[in-house]
Amino acid sequence: MTHPSTERTLVIIKPDGIQRGLAGEIISRFEKVGLKLVASKMLIPEVSHIEEHYTLDPEWRRITGEKTIEGYKSKGLTPPMDDPYKITEVILANLKKYMTSGPVIAMVWQGAHAVKIVRKLVGGTEPLTSDVGTIRGDYVLDSYAMSDADSRAIRNLIHASGNLADAEKEVNHWFKPEEVMNYRLVQEEIIYDVNLDGILE
Ligand code: ADP
Ligand code: MG
Secondary structure, eight states: OOOOOOEEEEEEHHHHHHHHHHHHHHHHHHHHHTTEEEEEEEOOHHHHHHHHTSSTTHHHHHHHHHHHHHHTTTTTTTOOOHHHHHHHHHHHHHHHHHHHOEEEEEEEETTTTTTHHHHHOOOSSSTTTTTTSSSHHHOOOOOOHHHHHSSSSOOOEEEESSHHHHHHHHHHOOOOOOGSSSOTTTHHHHHHOOOOOOSOO
C-alpha cells in the first residue's frame, strides 16, 4: 500500500483569482496546512482543454446540475430549469468563456488526504453559502442566482479536484509526468515522521 502522504490533487487558480491578486494568499493556505507543491504553471487554457477537463468525470454534468437545483431549492427559490443536463449545458458554455478569459495557475499539491483537505480549505461551490474561513467563503460574494441572471459562470477563484479518481485524471490532463516533481520537503520530517527523533542535537 502506498503511504497516504503521496496523495495528489489538482488545483487551478482561475482567472478571477489572478486578477484579484489572491494567488499568493491561495498558495499560502495550502502551504500552511502542510501540503507540498509538486507542480505548477501559468497558462491561458484552450477552450477544448476546459471542456475536456470538466467532462473527464462522466457524472459531472448530472452532479453539478443537481447541486445547482438543490442550491436554489434550499433557499426557497425556483431553479431556472428542472433538467440537470440542460443546466450543465449552459454552465459548461459559460465555464469555457470564464476559464479561457485570462491566465490561470495550475498546480499539483501533495500530502495526506490532499483531495479532501484542499476541498475543505476551498469551500463549497457557491460562495454565498461557502463556509466562513474557507477561501471561497472569505474572498467571494457570488451566487447562483446572480451568475445565472447575468449568464456567466460563478466566479469562485479556484478549481480543486472533487475526488481521488478525478484528481488522477486531472493531474494527467494538465501536466506531463516529468513536470510533476519528486522531492523531499524538510517539514515532512515533522508532519509524517513516526519518532520525531531528528530534532534535538
Ligand atoms: P466545484 O468547482 O466546486 O467542484 P462544480 O464542479 O460543480 O463545482 O462546477 C464547476 C464550476 O462551474 C464551479 O466552480 C463554478 O465556477 C461553475 N458553476 C457550477 N455551477 C454553476 C451554476 N449553477 N451557475 C454558474 N456557474 C456554475
Ligand atoms: Mg468540480
